[in-house]
Amino acid sequence: MSAAAARIGLGAAVTVILAYLIFPVVVVLAISFSSGNFLSFPPPGFSLRWYQAIAGDPEWVSALFVTLKVGSLAALLATLLGVPAAFALVRYVIPAKALLSALILCALVTPPVVTAISTYLFFVPLGLVNTIVGLACAHAVSGMPFVVINTAASLRSADRNLERAAIIHGAPPLWAIIRITLPIVSPGIIIGAILAFVHSAHELLIATFLLGGVGKPVAVKIWSGVQATSDPTIAAASAILIGLAILTFASVAAAQSLARRRSA
Amino acid sequence: MDQSAATTRTSGAQVRLRKLSKTYGTTAAVDDISLDVPAGVFVSLLGPSGSGKTTTLNLIAGFLTPDSGDILIDDRSVAEVPPHRRNIGMVFQSYSLFPHMTVADNVGFPLRMRSKLTRDEARKRIAEMLALVQLSHLEKRYPRQLSGGQQQRVAMARALVSRPRLLLMDEPLGALDRKLREQMQAEIRHIHRSVGTTVVYVTHDQSEALTMSDVVVVMHRARIAQIGTPRQLYEAPASAFVADFLGDSNLLPGTIAAVDGSGYAVKIGNGVFVHAAQSQLKFSAGERAYIFIRPEDMTVQPARSAQGDGPQSLAGDVTELSYHGDVFWLSVAVGQGLLKVKVAREQGGAFETGRPVRVSWSPNAARLLPLADDDLRAGERARS
Amino acid sequence: MTATAQPETAAPRAPVLTLQRMMPALLLMPCLAWISFFFLLPLALMCWRSLTAEGFSLAAYSTLFTSALYAKVMLTTVKTASIATVLALSLAYPLAYALTLSGGKLRALILVFVLIPYWVDIIVRSFSWLILLGDNGIINKMLMTLGVVHTPLELLYNPFSVLVAMVQILLPLTTVILFGAMLRIDRTLIAAAKIHGAGGWQAFRTVFFPLSLPGVYGAALLVFVLSLGFYVTPALLGSPRETMIAQTIMVEANQLLDWEQASAAGFVLLVITTLIAAIYNRYFSLDRLWGGSDA
Numbered sequence: 051m052s053a054a055a056a057r058i059g060l061g062a063a064v065t066v067i068l069a070y071l072i073f074p075v076v077v078v079l080a081i082s083f084s085s086g087n088f089l090s091f092p093p094p095g096f097s098l099r100w101y102q103a104i105a106g107d108p109e110w111v112s113a114l115f116v117t118l119k120v121g122s123l124a125a126l127l128a129t130l131l132g133v134p135a136a137f138a139l140v141r142y143v144i145p146a147k148a149l150l151s152a153l154i155l156c157a158l159v160t161p162p163v164v165t166a167i168s169t170y171l172f173f174v175p176l177g178l179v180n181t182i183v184g185l186a187c188a189h190a191v192s193g194m195p196f197v198v199i200n201t202a203a204s205l206r207s208a209d210r211n212l213e214r215a216a217i218i219h220g221a222p223p224l225w226a227i228i229r230i231t232l233p234i235v236s237p238g239i240i241i242g243a244i245l246a247f248v249h250s251a252h253e254l255l256i257a258t259f260l261l262g263g264v265g266k267p268v269a270v271k272i273w274s275g276v277q278a279t280s281d282p283t284i285a286a287a288s289a290i291l292i293g294l295a296i297l298t299f300a301s302v303a304a305a306q307s308l309a310r311r312r313s314a
Numbered sequence: 315m316d317q318s319a320a321t322t323r324t325s326g327a328q329v330r331l332r333k334l335s336k337t338y339g340t341t342a343a344v345d346d347i348s349l350d351v352p353a354g355v356f357v358s359l360l361g362p363s364g365s366g367k368t369t370t371l372n373l374i375a376g377f378l379t380p381d382s383g384d385i386l387i388d389d390r391s392v393a394e395v396p397p398h399r400r401n402i403g404m405v406f407q408s409y410s411l412f413p414h415m416t417v418a419d420n421v422g423f424p425l426r427m428r429s430k431l432t433r434d435e436a437r438k439r440i441a442e443m444l445a446l447v448q449l450s451h452l453e454k455r456y457p458r459q460l461s462g463g464q465q466q467r468v469a470m471a472r473a474l475v476s477r478p479r480l481l482l483m484d485e486p487l488g489a490l491d492r493k494l495r496e497q498m499q500a501e502i503r504h505i506h507r508s509v510g511t512t513v514v515y516v517t518h519d520q521s522e523a524l525t526m527s528d529v530v531v532v533m534h535r536a537r538i539a540q541i542g543t544p545r546q547l548y549e550a551p552a553s554a555f556v557a558d559f560l561g562d563s564n565l566l567p568g569t570i571a572a573v574d575g576s577g578y579a580v581k582i583g584n585g586v587f588v589h590a591a592q593s594q595l596k597f598s599a600g601e602r603a604y605i606f607i608r609p610e611d612m613t614v615q616p617a618r619s620a621q622g623d624g625p626q627s628l629a630g631d632v633t634e635l636s637y638h639g640d641v642f643w644l645s646v647a648v649g650q651g652l653l654k655v656k657v658a659r660e661q662g663g664a665f666e667t668g669r670p671v672r673v674s675w676s677p678n679a680a681r682l683l684p685l686a687d688d689d690l691r692a693g694e695r696a697r698s
Numbered sequence: 699m700t701a702t703a704q705p706e707t708a709a710p711r712a713p714v715l716t717l718q719r720m721m722p723a724l725l726l727m728p729c730l731a732w733i734s735f736f737f738l739l740p741l742a743l744m745c746w747r748s749l750t751a752e753g754f755s756l757a758a759y760s761t762l763f764t765s766a767l768y769a770k771v772m773l774t775t776v777k778t779a780s781i782a783t784v785l786a787l788s789l790a791y792p793l794a795y796a797l798t799l800s801g802g803k804l805r806a807l808i809l810v811f812v813l814i815p816y817w818v819d820i821i822v823r824s825f826s827w828l829i830l831l832g833d834n835g836i837i838n839k840m841l842m843t844l845g846v847v848h849t850p851l852e853l854l855y856n857p858f859s860v861l862v863a864m865v866q867i868l869l870p871l872t873t874v875i876l877f878g879a880m881l882r883i884d885r886t887l888i889a890a891a892k893i894h895g896a897g898g899w900q901a902f903r904t905v906f907f908p909l910s911l912p913g914v915y916g917a918a919l920l921v922f923v924l925s926l927g928f929y930v931t932p933a934l935l936g937s938p939r940e941t942m943i944a945q946t947i948m949v950e951a952n953q954l955l956d957w958e959q960a961s962a963a964g965f966v967l968l969v970i971t972t973l974i975a976a977i978y979n980r981y982f983s984l985d986r987l988w989g990g991s992d993a
Contacts, residue, residue, distance in 0.1 A: 053898045056898060056899070060792060060795070060796055060799075061796070063792050064792060064793055064796045064808070067789050067792070067793050067869075068793075068808065068811045068812070070789075070866060070869075071811060071812060071815050071866060071869055071870070072811050072814070072815060073830075074815070074823050074826030074827060074830065074866065075814065075815055075818055075822075075823070075826070077826045077829055077830060077836075078818075078822055078825065078826045078829075081829065092836070127732075130728075131728050131729040131732050132729060134724075134725035134726070134728065134729065135725060135726050135728075135729035135730075137725055138721075138722040138723075138725035138726045139726075141722075142721070142722035144722050144726075148979065150726065150730070152975075152979055153730065153733060154729065154730075154733065156737075156972075156975070157733070157737055159920070159923050159924070159971060159972075159975045160741075160927075160968065160971060161926060161927025161944060161964075161967055161968070161971055162927055162929065162944070163927060163929060163944040163947045163948060163964065163967075164741070164744070164927075164947075164964040164965075164967055164968045164971075165737070165740075166951075167744060167947065167951050167957075167960055167961060167964050168740035168741045168743065168744035168961075168964065169736070169737075169740045170951075171740065171743055171744055171747055171957065171961070172739060172740035172743050172744075173740075187736055188736060190732065190736070191732065191733055191736050191737045194729065194732075194733070198729075209408060209410065211406045211407075211408055211410040212410050212412065214375075214377055214397075214404075214406070214410070215404065215406060215410035215411075215412075215469075215472075216412070216423070216427075217377075217397050217398045218375055218376075218377075218397050218398065218400075218402055218403070218404040218482075219398075219403065219404070219423055219424035219427060219428070219472065219473070219476070220398050220399075220423075220424050220426075220427030220428035220476070221398055221423075221427045222398055223396070223397075223398065226398075230412065233414075248817055251819070252819035252820065252821075254819075254820075254821065254929070254930060255929060255944075255948070258952075259951075259952075269819060269821065272819075272821050272822070273821055273930070276821060276825050276828075276934065277934075284825070288818075288819075288821070288822035288825065291818065291819055291822060292818050292822065294817075295814060295817030295818050296814065296817075298817055299810070299813065299814060299817060379718075
């Protein structure tokens, strides 16, 4: 096979795969703007009625607020706990570092259903069920790996000598870290925090157990909606989450270009 | 000397390292190093990568804690003193200027962190420093707007602004091209003479160390191989490692056949006997040793015929001839190995590869160096 | 200017500042304490719960291992996860390879396409397949207009729909992992192979592909572990025959309120997952995420 033919073949395969990837997203977006009642694609016409329906529905609005509160709190906790951990892992020689890394990351590979059940059983006697704080605490655990990994990556590529230059010329070490290193590392931290937030917004099973009743977040509401109704309100809610994803992606990209400018 | 230089003169600190060691796992990065640096001296730590020179510098700075041993600055141990209180200036290979601060703010940083100068006094000091490095016109610029050489000069100004008695430099010119490097070497020397602080300079470039230093400490495999002035090290190396690391050298292994007042008779390969002069290193008959001759101490002539190899010459064929602008370098394959010789540009035309030549040297140009697995044992020889 | 011999009494080796020594512990403590309290402790309690129906008993576990239902569900789970992993790898590999070959702008564009779906949640993505694969869905409509079929194909509520959605969900992560591993392959090795006579395909087969295998294995393990725990996709798009273990556990817990049984099943699933992750860690060291340990 000639090199050119191979290239074309690869290009064709990639195009098909990318279409496979993105098409469903396009579908949901399209339906959310549908003027029709049924979940048909392509939609019969353009309309904003489903978004209006959501905006006018107090249950949806409160669900959105719950998601925002839980996600922000979870991201904040994950950041406060994860950033120092990343510093420790990157800057110091620690015994059993592999084990510690595994511990921090194990929330990522544990099946969500297992985490959901165990957390629920644990929270019941503690009275943390049906609270925003409770869910945020649980989501902080799964958000932490994102913060730690991204902060560590940023830290590794930062020039350590800048911090040393400040210290040797009189800056107390803590000052040097906060004023010199942290700004350089902040894009990584921000990316991690955003990922933690998004992860929390999407999480279903833990949320079902811990906050599945009155004050449920958007993910739980969508899930119950998907199994019940068949009108495009669900699509609109989904589209809002997609919009969130795109917004997230844009901020991450902005943060990355900020990182590039800072280290130039 | 200009006014600005006169006002910036500091006295240097005396630095002492006592049996310093630092180990990582099972490898020693620095192994039992002891060193006395008098005040105001420019000393280079010279060695290949992995020799321990940067680790030593980081120990002096305080970024690393020694596993054993002590560091004294002006006769006071700094083991308990954290780096930001050791009152040292430092220049890094990557300059490490704070990107979000102007040149003036970069230079003024140590003053803000350490001293109690008023705003005006600080401004004056910054201006002094910028004048010293000839960058007064760039004080409002940002690091990214400066060239490599300019950034390095700002780094020097920053390191010197609070008049530290000790200045550490970690391969600061490594990132610059050759012409700029040579220029900066001269400038650093000039600044050192004006300011008077003690300088500890790390480099792997032997010509840089020889040009700039008062004292050179050659390091090899976490230990000190030899200490001396550039001349002492170049002309009287104590080991094959030092001889070969500083400048070019010819090293021919052999066995010592006889010793007398004038020197040694050494049998090298092919049963040829060569004469070596006496030096501070002492050897006895029967020992193995290197014959050490610098290329510039050798002369080479086209050979008329296969004359015998004498006590001060060897014959062989030219295997390579390369032009270096000011000189020609020849590689000559003699029975005992390969010799490197230099000839002046005008004489290069007399030689061709494949033709026989005779290489000779004066009686005092050949000396002996220890032939041992661990070249650092050389230190013991000096005492016998 | 000499290496002077020092007197035997060097300065006494004072203890290193204790704050400095304790710093890494101080930095890690909050994080580890949190994980221990909010994650490990609940898991331990879940295990305990599985053993204490009425007093200490292994009843839940014996049901687990003897019941035909659980055996079938586990089999289905492992089968589905395996197929999904293989498919995801097969599609992600060319995608990742294309990414390594692409220049800046093209690479960024492809990455956008790969990453945006990753941030749409699983419910939505599974849901969209519900629309696409239905009897009135666009795929059936297209096939009918093209005359390939005359009645709509049963594309939903079977292994096909579950796998199609699962693979699409797993694809971004797989691609990113493979891409990362491929980036670490030294491109000059390919050039060296070609200069010495290897054609394009040969260079790929004998140099690039073998070097990419560790990345493939690593991705496979990770993706397999994630697939085991899938819930939404099989629940939404599969028939009862495609039930995966997470769904069964949810039923036990949420509907039957048989916490002992759910805990036991959950614990077994956890053990399996941990074992696989431990294998991953042994060969691919999660350490790599910090770039290995620093000295």
